[in-house]
Amino acid sequence: MTIINITLPFGIIKDISDYSRFINEILKYDITLNILKFSTGSNGINLLIDIPEDKIKTITESLRKSNIIVNKKGRVFIDDEKCVDCGACISLCPTDALHLDFEERLEFSYEKCIGCLLCLDSCPRYAIEEM
Ligand code: SF4
Ligand code: SF4
Numbered sequence: 001m002t003i004i005n006i007t008l009p010f011g012i013i014k015d016i017s018d019y020s021r022f023i024n025e026i027l028k029y030d031i032t033l034n035i036l037k038f039s040t041g042s043n044g045i046n047l048l049i050d051i052p053e054d055k056i057k058t059i060t061e062s063l064r065k066s067n068i069i070v071n072k073k074g075r076v077f078i079d080d081e082k083c084v085d086c087g088a089c090i091s092l093c094p095t096d097a098l099h100l101d102f103e104e105r106l107e108f109s110y111e112k113c114i115g116c117l118l119c120l121d122s123c124p125r126y127a128i129e130e131m
Pocket of ligand 2: 078082083084085086087088089090106122123124125126127128
């Protein structure tokens with residue numbers, strides 16, 4: 001499974017039936033779809049979804065044809081000035097990109113980060129930022 005970040009612009013989402021239509025657009029590919037995060041931003045509804053790797057290209061093209069924004073996979077960085085090594089972000093990370101080292105300091109592995117952004121809102125110090 002691969003995580004992608006999509007935005008349903010407010011201009012094309014007027015009510016819940018529009019939302020359902022876009023979800024069905026994805027489900028027509030006969031896949032298991034996990035919605036990991038649902039939020040509203042200034043330009044629309046943001047969804048973090050987990051879909052099968054082999055369907056990424058097809059689904060991305062289909063969504064873009066419907067004017068849905070498929071964002072590039074993100075990455076995060078940790079602001080060491082703000083981080084107090086509390087570890088609150090660690091359990092949310094599906095890839096072990098965040099962990100404490102032997103000195104109990106937070107260590108971030110850029111290579112392991114898949115940009116799912118699940119950790120973003122977990123930090124009480126706002127030390128995790130999207131790149
Ligand atoms: S963005 Fe996702 S993969 Fe990257 S550190 Fe945060 S939770 Fe882990
Ligand atoms: S939740 Fe924030 S302060 Fe705590 S370890 Fe993670 S980045 Fe550092």
